[in-house]
Amino acid sequence: MSLKFAYWVPNVSGGLVISKIPQKTGWSFEDNAAYAKLAEEAGFEFALLQTRFIASYGAENQLEAISLASALAAVTTKLKLIAAVLPGLWHPGTIAKAITTIDQISGGRAAVNIVSGWFKGEFYGFGEPWLDHNERYRRSEEFIRVLKELWNQEATTFRGDFYRINEAPHKPKPLVQPPVFQGGNSAAARAMAARVSDWYFMNGNTLEGFRAQIEEVKALAAVEGRSLSFGVNAFVIVRDTEEEARQVLREIISHADPEAVEGFRSQVQFAGKASPEREGMWADSNFEDLVQYNDGFKTGLIGTPEQVADRIIELKKIGVDLILTGFLHYDEEIKAFGDKVIPLVREKEALLNAVPAN
Ligand SMILES: Cc1cc2nc3c(=O)[nH]c(=O)nc-3n(C[C@H](O)[C@H](O)[C@H](O)COP(=O)(O)O)c2cc1C
Numbered sequence: 629m630s631l632k633f634a635y636w637v638p639n640v641s642g643g644l645v646i647s648k649i650p651q652k653t654g655w656s657f658e659d660n661a662a663y664a665k666l667a668e669e670a671g672f673e674f675a676l677l678q679t680r681f682i683a684s685y686g687a688e689n690q691l692e693a694i695s696l697a698s699a700l701a702a703v704t705t706k707l708k709l710i711a712a713v714l715p716g717l718w719h720p721g722t723i724a725k726a727i728t729t730i731d732q733i734s735g736g737r738a739a740v741n742i743v744s745g746w747f748k749g750e751f752y753g754f755g756e757p758w759l760d761h762n763e764r765y766r767r768s769e770e771f772i773r774v775l776k777e778l779w780n781q782e783a784t785t786f787r788g789d790f791y792r793i794n795e796a797p798h799k800p801k802p803l804v805q806p807p808v809f810q811g812g813n814s815a816a817a818r819a820m821a822a823r824v825s826d827w828y829f830m831n832g833n834t835l836e837g838f839r840a841q842i843e844e845v846k847a848l849a850a851v852e853g854r855s856l857s858f859g860v861n862a863f864v865i866v867r868d869t870e871e872e873a874r875q876v877l878r879e880i881i882s883h884a885d886p887e888a889v890e891g892f893r894s895q896v897q898f899a900g901k902a903s904p905e906r907e908g909m910w911a912d913s914n915f916e917d918l919v920q921y922n923d924g925f926k927t928g929l930i931g932t933p934e935q936v937a938d939r940i941i942e943l944k945k946i947g948v949d950l951i952l953t954g955f956l957h958y959d960e961e962i963k964a965f966g967d968k969v970i971p972l973v974r975e976k977e978a979l980l981n982a983v984p985a986n
Pocket residue numbers: 677678679680712714741743744745746747810811812813814815816817829830831861898899900901903907908909910922952
């Protein structure tokens with residue numbers, strides 16, 4: 629399978645970094661319609677919309693992911709739209725219907741990213757109960773099972789600890805089965821991915837960090853008689869020289885907003901660190917890592933087009949199927965990535981496929 633490319637839809641203000649570096653990336657519908665059209669022309673297959681309802685890490689204004697995905701579906705023709713959903717704030721019956729509606733509008737281009745939550749402030753703000761780490765995953769797993777049953781069964785009856793569904797029909801069925809992505813890297817997240825998700829998204833990491841997760845989740849899935857695909861987050865800085873790219877990174881970090889980064893750090897302790905094994909997303913992130921709120925600098929897609937393409941091929945070799953990208957200046961960098969990096973990756977992939985396996 630050739631590598632797939634996705635980009636983070638900037639549906640919250642402040643771009644993809646917790647930094648006051650001047651940037652042009654917008655968050656409005658108009659900006660996002662323009663980025664989506666650029667991205668599908670540039671060779672991106674997926675767009676990921678994050679779910680965020682209350683300001684955090686400087687994301688002062690937010691557009692809701694499912695509604696915006698629906699609007700982007702109407703102005704694009706190829707892009708697959710992955711809307712993030714946070715169980716606990718939604719019911720799976722309503723989400724199944726919303727995603728099917730995007731599938732209908734887009735002619736089969738809808739997908740969902742089930743995230744299990746780290747931001748207690750959002751639940752407090754909305755007056756909803758905040759569950760323990762592993763309980764959140766038990767609820768997410770039921771949520772995914774209900775979605776899949778509604779999309780596939782004539783009528784669904786489900787008896788879970790979190791959801792009860794009684795002979796509920798779901799019509800129309802989606803034109804194309806919406807793939808279920810998941811964000812979350814703790815042990816509970818890995819076990820859930822193996823059992824019910826189609827895609828496992830990883831926060832930015834080293835090659836070793838990715839490899840260990842891919843091997844473990846693949847082995848867990850094999851026990852279930854399943855297989856799934858893997859996506860990694862990366863903040864991409866491509867410039868003509870490596871020094872220029874590194875300088876951009878230094879500038880982003882030197883303009884970091886310490887108060888917002890520390891506020892973010894104090895909230896993400898409810899993610900992997902709150903799990904029984906104390907591992908998972910952000911469990912060992914340092915200040916610089918957190919300036920990109922999904923550890924995207926760690927993945928190392930920073931340098932010349934050639935260097936970045938080589939690194940992407942290294943990721944492919946360890947079993948990565950999709951690169952989830954974020955940029956500083958969306959209006960320029962999406963197109964530049966499509967012009968300069970994706971063709972190089974395709975050339976290198978062709979060479980890789982031509983080498984006989986021994
Ligand atoms: C690619 C990706 C996208 C995510 N998107 C969101 C999001 O939109 N909203 C959100 O609150 N959390 C999001 N998360 C975070 C998850 O909700 C979860 O809190 C986090 O993965 C911690 O999981 P862990 O405790 O299993 O490591 C995302 C995670 C990943 C890897």
